[in-house]
Amino acid sequence: MDIATIQAYGYFFFTMFLTIGLYAYIYHLYKNKKDEAGVDYEEYGNMALNDDIVDTPVKAVSEKKHK
Structure with missing residues (x-):
């Protein structure tokens, strides 16, 4: 077994490891x-898409202040 074969096996197993990890x-x-x-x-994922002034907020804020 030469170094190119070892590198090919290493590349394959490392790619499989990263894929499973992902x-x-x-x-x-x-x-x-x-x-x-x-x-x-x-x-909050659509916050960047729905950023117009007339869009509904992601989380409603009440007008009452907590003391």
């Missing part, structure tokens, strides 16, 4: 949509 990370992100406080940050 899919595991994506699964982790979609499985845990809410953080510990229960806030779902996926609602």
Whole structure:
């Protein structure tokens, strides 16, 4: 077995490792949509698209001030 064959196997296994890691990370992100406080940050994903002044806000703000 020469060095080119070892490099080819290394490249293949490293690519497989990174692919599996990427899919595991994506699964982790979609499985845990809410953080510990229960806030779902996926609602904020369209904030850049819906940024006109007449669009509805992502999270409603009440007029009352908490003291």
